[in-house]
């Protein structure tokens with residue numbers, strides 16, 4: 590499976606994917622790491638792992654749609670089978686992502702459908718939720734709204750604040766994302782118009 594990763598920030602989820610491949614748990618090839626931020630730490634990580642990188646600056650495009658079409662055009666040139674959004678902090682134009690429907694997944698730090706968008710940890714705490722978590726879902730035109738593939742959850746503890754909660758959740762994200770990519774790489778997960786299809790073998 591040829592994978593392109595899109596990311597805007599520190600890249601700990603990319604690091605987790607690379608570590609899973611190192612351990613022999615992820616039979617994939619990383620063909621590209623793309624970012625909207627030239628100074629994103631994730632790019633250094635990609636370079637040190639000898640993965641081709643690409644930076645496309647949104648400020649050089651007239652609008653979101655023009656940017657997103659250019660972005661996916663360039664990503665497509667690397668012929669990925671799967672696009673993985675790992676902390677890609679942009680809303681994506683619905684028309685531009687259409688050709689990638691069923692071939693693009695995102696990791697989001699909440700138990701979707703709760704808390705789409707930003708500040709998920711803060712919002713879970715404020716709501717007094719007993720638990721919090723992360724979701725990996727297929728990307729559709731609706732922000733953080735595509736079909737959920739898998740989730741990881743943890744209890745919210747007395748004394749938690751935004752940072753503590755985020756820090757406890759992150760290691761779960763680092764298990765969840767490689768596990769879902771491994772499922773896709775094994776051909777055990779598929780997109781259909783009616784929903785997600787899992788095969789019947791135990792995970």
Ligand code: GRF
Nearest residue numbers: 598599600601602676696698
């Ligand atoms: C993660 O919390 C992910 O769920 C969210 O953005 C963050 C990215 O972290 N979408 P990193 O750049 O992978 O360290």
